[in-house]
Amino acid sequence: MMKYIGTAIAWIWDRKLFFGVIFGSAALFTLWLFPFNDLSDAVTSMVARSTNNQVYVQADELHLHVFPQPAISADNVKIETVLPTLEAQWAKVTPSLFSLIFNLPTIMKASSGDQVAARSLGSRLGVSVSAEGLLGGDFELRIGSGKKNEQGQERSRVALALEEVNLKEVQQWAGLPLSLQGRADFHTDMLFTPDFQDQPEGEFELKVAKFSIPAGTVQIPFEGAMLPISLPSLTLANVTFRGRLVGGNLFIEEGIFGQSQDPLYGRIKGQIGLRLIPTGQGLAPQFGQYNLTVDLTTNATVQRELSFLFLPLESAKTPTSDGGGKYLFKMAGQIGAFPSVTRISTF
DSSP: OHHHHHHHHHHHHHTHHHHHHHHHHHHHHHHHHSOHHHHHHHHHHHHHHHTTTSOEEEOSEEEEEOSSSOEEEEEEEEEESSSOOEEEEEEEEEEOHHHHHHTHHHHHHHHTTOHHHHHHHTTTOOEEEEEEEETTEEEEEEEEEEOOOTTOOOEEEEEEEEEEEEHHHHHHHHTOSSOOEEEEEEEEEEEEOTTOOSOOEEEEEEEEEEEEEOSEEEEEEETTEEEEEEEOOEEEEEEEEEEEEETTEEEEEEEEEOOTTSSEEEEEEEEEEEEEEEETTEEEEEEEEEEEEEEEEEOHHHHHHTGGGGGGGGGGEEEOTTSOEEEEEEEEEETTSOOEEEEOSOO
16 A cells, blocks of 8 residues: 555656646636635624624725735725724735744634633734825834733734824814814834733834914813813924833923924923723723923914913013013923923923
8 A cells, every 4th residue: 555655646746847837726716716805794794703893894805915925905995993984095914924833833722712822812923904095194003922021921012104194184084173284104113911901111203294273263171171272373394202101101202393483383301191091992091190391482473362371381481572482391280180380491
């Protein structure tokens, strides 16, 4: 028997090119003729079930990519959550083959019902997601295994990049009361445990070019009530915020808004208490105490039309020759409550 098996294997090996062409052609024709459009409904159902009907993903067409690495892309994607619907012209999902192969034993344990293995997969498997036309810009998300925390817990690493996002589309999507204009870039690189019992930590950077708000009225929370504020039109050449999220605190290491020719410009640094709390509908931000250092300069128009907003800062004001004001101060307190303001001499 072994003699015949060996002869058969040798015969197949001698004709390996022939069989390779046959099986390769069969695989290509299978991929070519596979009805991926019918698969989009199955993907919608699978995502809905895996998220307890919290997320629905719909797409017009699905495409399979083999080179340079296996991936699935889709046209005209819609994502429905508790937030307003997000739409993208095109999206692509690329799993990390290395993480799949390296964690194959863990995947097998999880598939057999091992809960510990299933939880660990949340911080071990990697995937990248890219999209075009999301809020008018480009989106890229990379998820992979990250460095363990001080308690030895496994963490995921998330790198997010948003490029050329249209603030007008953001305002319409979020239903903000004021119209926004400008283009924003946002980058962040964060580490977090899948259950979010350990607060995320990492770096962030936000840049906005040609930021503009037309005149309008906005409701601002103040001591348990909503205070209507009439704002004049405001245009800033640029806005930049750069910092870190560590231990439930958001540290602003560099904050720059506007330039000297703008009606309002200045700098800001300090920290704001910010914890992300898991809820049944996702993550909810919880703000705490803040302590900020601010260097602010306004022109006469802003000073006149928003004079009531600057009343709490009167002790830190130095009048300027053009009728505006320069404010250099530290501000501390709780968001929504009256702040404590202290005049300082240097930023």
